Amino acid sequence: DIYQRLGMKDELAELLTTQFDRARERQDGEAVARIALELGELYGPRCNAEAVQAYRTALEWAPEHAGLLRALLKRLGREADPRERAGLEHALLKSTSVLEAEKLALSLSQTWEKLGEPARALEALEEGHRVHPVGTRLRDQLEGAYAKAQMWRPLAELIERDATRLKNRGEAVTRLKSAAALHRDQLGDLVAAAG
Numbered sequence: 001d002i003y004q005r006l007g008m009k010d011e012l013a014e015l016l017t018t019q020f021d022r023a024r025e026r027q028d029g030e031a032v033a034r035i036a037l038e039l040g041e042l043y044g045p046r047c048n049a050e051a052v053q054a055y056r057t058a059l060e061w062a063p064e065h066a067g068l069l070r071a072l073l074k075r076l077g078r079e080a081d082p083r084e085r086a087g088l089e090h091a092l093l094k095s096t097s098v099l100e101a102e103k104l105a106l107s108l109s110q111t112w113e114k115l116g117e118p119a120r121a122l123e124a125l126e127e128g129h130r131v132h133p134v135g136t137r138l139r140d141q142l143e144g145a146y147a148k149a150q151m152w153r154p155l156a157e158l159i160e161r162d163a164t165r166l167k168n169r170g171e172a173v174t175r176l177k178s179a180a181a182l183h184r185d186q187l188g189d190l191v192a193a194a195g
Contacts, residue, residue, distance in 0.1 A: 013042055020054070024061060033062040040071055051075055066095045086111045090120070093127050101128045102135035109141065122149065129158075134165060152186035 003012035016039050023031035036058030040051040055072040062068060069092040076085060089108045096104055105128020112121035125142040132138060139162060146155035156179045163175035183193035 009042060013039065016042065020058075024057075027061070029062040029065075032058045033065045033068050037067055037071060040075070048075060064091055064095045066092060069095075082111065082115060086115065086120075090124060090127075093124060093131070096131065098132045101131035102138045104128065105132075105138055106141060109145075118149075121145070133161070150186075152182050156182040156187070156192070 003009075003015065016035055020032065020035045020039065023035055036054045039054045043051040043054070052072065052075050055068055055075065058068050059065070059072065069088055073080075073085065073088050073092070076088075086108060089104060089111070093101065093104050093108060105124050108124040108128075109121040112118070112124060122142075122145050125138065125145055128138050129135070129142050139158070143155060143158060146152075146158065159175050159179040159182070163172045163179065166172040166175065180193040183189045
């Protein structure tokens with residue numbers, strides 16, 4: 001508090017670095033994350049490399065900490081290595097809010113596709129749908145990805161889950177018929193189709 005009040009940034013940075021090291025020794029991931037965020041804020045734009053290093057180190061102790069992931073993504077900017085950025089966004093997707101999930105998952109899926117990793121693109125869509133199951137754009141993308149990969153069982157199960165969420169009975173019945181057709185025609189599973 002004294003260092004902050006007197007504007008002694010170098011001394012404050014040294015103190016926070018010591019606390020950061022001690023938190024790592026104690027294996028206290030939450031304290032490591034909190035102190036790294038304080039350090040990053042203190043460094044400001046003048047010491048971008050130091051802030052990035054603090055965030056990266058802290059993520060080793062708290063790999064799904066949303067605040068750290070957002071702070072590092074912001075510091076790296078759009079010109080960051082696309083694979084690193086996609087990896088960070090993928091980790092953020094697991095701990096993001098419902099409101100952000102659909103947009104992030106769709107964007108991340110496109111990034112993985114461009115990087116030639118269709119399995120990771122599909123994984124991003126699945127994770128986004130798990131967080132935000134009522135997102136229609138996300139659901140449509142996921143259905144399309146399953147159909148393209150001829151993953152009939154996951155596609156049928158996705159359609160069935162979607163049907164149970166629909167309030168309109170007519171739409172729900174249409175979706176269930178589609179799922180039954182997949183079970184019957186693509187999978188040869190008459191029991192699942194009848195179900």
